[in-house]
Amino acid sequence: MRSEIKYAFVRTVPVLLGYLFLGIAFGLLLEKAGYHAVWAFFISLFVYAGSMQFVLVNFLSGGTGLITAAVMTLLINSRHAFYGLSFIEKFKKMGKLRPYMIFSLTDETYSLLCAERAPKDLDENKVMFWIAVLNHSYWILGSVLGSVLGQLITFNTSGIDFAMTALFVVIFIEQWYTYASHVPVYVGAASGIASLLWFGPDNFILPALLLTVTVLMLLRPKLDGRKGEEAH
């Protein structure tokens, strides 16, 4: 048992750094929006979705409707639905741990689990479980830390919300490198800008997302054969 935790810890060190940093940024933003450490703790415990939680801060500080919140969450996190496809068989063998494994399948945990080849003398299921638990705890720790720091910090934090924009830009560049076709990017950008001009800043995101899905479905005969995603 102990050696599995130790091994999992070493594997998760890069995520530890990333989650602490982003978690702190999230906690700071949440604190700035008027929600304290208890909120940060429970949101990170129950929602546990990096980029979505940054969007959630916007929901909480402005008056976003429940339907908009629901549809945005479903679409923004829709990529998680595709992560699960790779683990249907593997998680079946995990018994009681299975629900937690499904719950905690974030981008980072997914990429670690994909790459995981545990040594033979360790129980692979336990290793996967501890990787998931450790990552989750780093995220909670970071966001509570950020929230507490936010209360203590006295310097001018205005502009710190740009961390969310920066996060999305970074994810975007990583995807740009991974994907063979850039057509989806152009479709997303065009739909987004068109909706922004047409519907204005407060109502643009849903039409933009729906328009993107529609256009990409129409382009399917052209794009599907070429495989948007490169084998990696």
Next chain:
Amino acid sequence: MNASEAILIVAVTALCTQLTRAIPFLLFGGKKEVPGFVTYLGGILPPAIMVILVLYCVRNTGWTAFPFGLPELLGILAVALLHIWKRNNLLSIGGGTALYMILVQFVFR
């Protein structure tokens, strides 16, 4: 927004997030074949959504009045260049955010 409205929003976000993670196991947990359009969208949607999220972040920027969105544009440019150069998430996000904070607090006031 009062506390109960906030809790409701958090709960909806949590449930929908869980739904997206549970869907493949609910639908294809048996031996059912994954439909082609699902695989297609899965492969193609993420970068399109990320661009829209970047637009979402700058949706309230005033492009027609001072400072004409310059802090946002320069910040995004810095993040992109740092990331293309080093490909280190912390450096790109930290550096870009620091620059943006300096720009909005000291340069374009």
